[in-house]
Amino acid sequence: MSALEAHVVVRRDDFLLDVELSVPAGTTAAIVGPNGAGKSTTLNALAGIEPMTRTDHDDGPIGRIELNGKVLDDPGAAIFVPPRLRNVGIVFQDNRLFAHMSVHDNVAFSARARGQHRREARHGATHWLEQLDLAELADRRPAELSGGQAQRVAMARALASEPDLLLFDEPLSALDVAARTELRRVLRTHLDGFAGPRMIVTHDPADAFLLADQLHVIENGRVTQVGTPDEIRRRPATPYVAALAGTNLFAGTARAGRVNLDEHVHEFTIADTTLDGPVVITVHPRTVSLHPRAPEGSQRNTWATRVDLLEPMGDTVRVTLNVPIPLAVDVTPGAVAALELAPGMEVWAAVKATEISATTA
Amino acid sequence: MSQRSQFGSERSPVVLIVLGSVGALLFVLPLVGLFGVTPWSNLVSLLTNEIVIDALVLSLVTSTVSAALCLLFGVPLAWMLHRVDFTGRALLRAVVTLPMVLPPVVGGAALLFALGRRGLVGEPLDDVTGITLPFSIWAVIIANTFVAMPFLVITVEGALASLDGRHEAAASTLGASQLTVFRRVTLPMIAPSIRAGVVLAWARAFGEFGATVTFAGNLQGRTQTLPLAVFVSLDADRDAAIAISLLMVAVSVTVLLVLRGRWLSGLGSRS
Numbered sequence: 001m002s003a004l005e006a007h008v009v010v011r012r013d014d015f016l017l018d019v020e021l022s023v024p025a026g027t028t029a030a031i032v033g034p035n036g037a038g039k040s041t042t043l044n045a046l047a048g049i050e051p052m053t054r055t056d057h058d059d060g061p062i063g064r065i066e067l068n069g070k071v072l073d074d075p076g077a078a079i080f081v082p083p084r085l086r087n088v089g090i091v092f093q094d095n096r097l098f099a100h101m102s103v104h105d106n107v108a109f110s111a112r113a114r115g116q117h118r119r120e121a122r123h124g125a126t127h128w129l130e131q132l133d134l135a136e137l138a139d140r141r142p143a144e145l146s147g148g149q150a151q152r153v154a155m156a157r158a159l160a161s162e163p164d165l166l167l168f169d170e171p172l173s174a175l176d177v178a179a180r181t182e183l184r185r186v187l188r189t190h191l192d193g194f195a196g197p198r199m200i201v202t203h204d205p206a207d208a209f210l211l212a213d214q215l216h217v218i219e220n221g222r223v224t225q226v227g228t229p230d231e232i233r234r235r236p237a238t239p240y241v242a243a244l245a246g247t248n249l250f251a252g253t254a255r256a257g258r259v260n261l262d263e264h265v266h267e268f269t270i271a272d273t274t275l276d277g278p279v280v281i282t283v284h285p286r287t288v289s290l291h292p293r294a295p296e297g298s299q300r301n302t303w304a305t306r307v308d309l310l311e312p313m314g315d316t317v318r319v320t321l322n323v324p325i326p327l328a329v330d331v332t333p334g335a336v337a338a339l340e341l342a343p344g345m346e347v348w349a350a351v352k353a354t355e356i357s358a359t360t361a
Numbered sequence: 362m363s364q365r366s367q368f369g370s371e372r373s374p375v376v377l378i379v380l381g382s383v384g385a386l387l388f389v390l391p392l393v394g395l396f397g398v399t400p401w402s403n404l405v406s407l408l409t410n411e412i413v414i415d416a417l418v419l420s421l422v423t424s425t426v427s428a429a430l431c432l433l434f435g436v437p438l439a440w441m442l443h444r445v446d447f448t449g450r451a452l453l454r455a456v457v458t459l460p461m462v463l464p465p466v467v468g469g470a471a472l473l474f475a476l477g478r479r480g481l482v483g484e485p486l487d488d489v490t491g492i493t494l495p496f497s498i499w500a501v502i503i504a505n506t507f508v509a510m511p512f513l514v515i516t517v518e519g520a521l522a523s524l525d526g527r528h529e530a531a532a533s534t535l536g537a538s539q540l541t542v543f544r545r546v547t548l549p550m551i552a553p554s555i556r557a558g559v560v561l562a563w564a565r566a567f568g569e570f571g572a573t574v575t576f577a578g579n580l581q582g583r584t585q586t587l588p589l590a591v592f593v594s595l596d597a598d599r600d601a602a603i604a605i606s607l608l609m610v611a612v613s614v615t616v617l618l619v620l621r622g623r624w625l626s627g628l629g630s631r632s
Contacts, residue, residue, distance in 0.1 A: 083534045088534060098546060100552075
């Protein structure tokens, strides 16, 4: 039995959120899904900010949230543990720092709220300030912080409350690209260092695939797929997941405009020649073109490969390649016909250097 | 006066400038009139008169105590009206804001019926403790608070309505009880509006006349505040009335100007 066993049911007007989640201690679950799918509502229900729906419809599902064997919310049994007694730490997209307090007092807030004296609480907070590299910012007000710094303070504040469950609601999406890369690294470190179950809501495939052990895809209030990043990538169950999983993601090492992949014998040419060291690159399926022979053109990346699988996906066809690298490619049905694509067929793949996005890992 | 609007080169619409100026005249003219008739030469002797000193001290003390009482009871009342769901909430809100539209004399009479010696609460209070409220300094303070508190309540309630509860929710996940959330998160967030509300309440209390004269009477040194002194002097000594009026204008303008920069700025951004 997992540390977090939750069946989250929230009914709101015409919308029904009905999601089952199970997250073992020491693992990270990502919740991904389109806007309005119910991702944030799920987290809010887990934190107790949004109480689950009572049984006003006799035939409807009834939710239940259990953390480390303790029932936090069970409308069927009229159990509701208020947020302050749940020990659930949550980092919000908009950080929600207390503007009238210094960074130090923000991080010490939880200890003070639980009855510690100011000095003791502030002393305890210094540990987390140091852990998140915030010691020098301790006396600043939130208004004097950059977005990335503020989000680090929010993480320190949540961690300092010594939660049993750690939740992140789109923690990176309000940040610019540079801050996002930096904070993703911090996030990964502290996710790994947290012993309990942790959950991250995101709509960025990079976050989901890089940070999570298990992905839960939520669409329109329901879980449409659960699996490891690898499983999800291999067998996307819905068009949304396919689009998400289709974002070909590779870790590698950059030097002078070339990226050597970590897990495959392959090299990509990228436009940015200034990157140096570990990077993550993404190749969108629609930017890859397929050719019967070695293409002569402006594309800097061409390689011989073989078609593994063809799947119609709405108005495009998903082509799965596996050698020398696993890659999802989206082409039009017209292209499939023109090239007479079929599984097992030898083709050439090509992608422009400018179409590959690379960020420091 | 520049004829340029904040949009730079385009001229401000003349009609708005004209109407606005007429509106401003309504406030400027009486002041000019007051300055015009002020007996400047013997102003000092008029103002150092015992009656005036008594009234000034009483006015400052009672309006300040009233503002403090508005703060003590008004903020929780605003919180209750906004955050607690109970039947009759709309009615209570209407009753609380009633003193803003009610003639103060009517309010004073109502206070007298409730808290007077033969009043609903006043009689048992008198019987049990021997305390009689009317015609005491406490009556002045109660009358002041009665007319002033609605200003604080609506200012603070407006600020509470503009909070979306997100920070309070975050605080509760960090282990804070509702009272702690109120004290350490809600209050600091609405502090600018609370300060603005206190200033408004103080100003309203400082100028109160009708409720005071009805409920507290007009006893020099005990319940005769500056506005009452002005009213009494208008018949007896016109120059004294003018001097006291000028004193009130000076005190009020000073308070509003001093507090405006620091405190009243919260009004515009919050409500």
